[in-house]
Amino acid sequence: MKGYKVFNSDWTCRGYQYEVGKTYEMAESPKCYEMGFHFCKRLVDCFNYYNFDPNNKVAEIEAIGEIDFNDTNSKCCTNKIVILKELTWAEVLDMCNTGKGNSGKRNSGNYNSGDYNCGDSNSGNYNSGHCNSGHHNTG
Known part of the structure; x- marks a missing residue:
């Protein structure tokens, strides 16, 4: 199963040092939140668990071992990854937003900054409509 994983800026996560192109395995069966290599099926879901920080490393992964799912299926866990x-951060932004020229996460429309905006040219968070600044605006 393909998925996505976020790492600290030095490619570490939960005591493991990772490297692109390598395979990691543990003998134990995976259990979400307890044991295993965690990842998300959708890239945007990773940022429910990690800061949306361009200093973090983000990778496409493949889970090739046993897989455990949490109750919402947004977070998964494997024993071989x-x-x-x-x-790149540009790829992350493109994959986490729809429209063009957006920054932040889960924006739709064009040229939004902040998070969860729909419409065009909004700044701040949770705006709908066009040309809003601040938070929770409509219109």
Whole structure:
């Protein structure tokens, strides 16, 4: 199963040092939140668990071992993972937003900054409509 994983800026996560192109395995069966290499099926879901920080490393992975899912299926866990490739921050932004020229996460429309905006040219968070600044605006 393909997925996505976020790492600290030095490619570490939960005591493991990772490297692109390598395979990591543990003998234990995976259990979400307890044991295993955690990842998300959708890239945007990773940022429910990690800061949306361009200093972090983000990679496309493949889970090739046993897989455990949490109750929402947004977070998964495996006992054997391959780090396929690093994603640039531009790729992360493109994959986490729809429209063009957006920064932040889960924006739709064009040229939004902040998070969860729909419409065009909004700044701040949770705006709908066009040309809003601040938070929770409509219109």
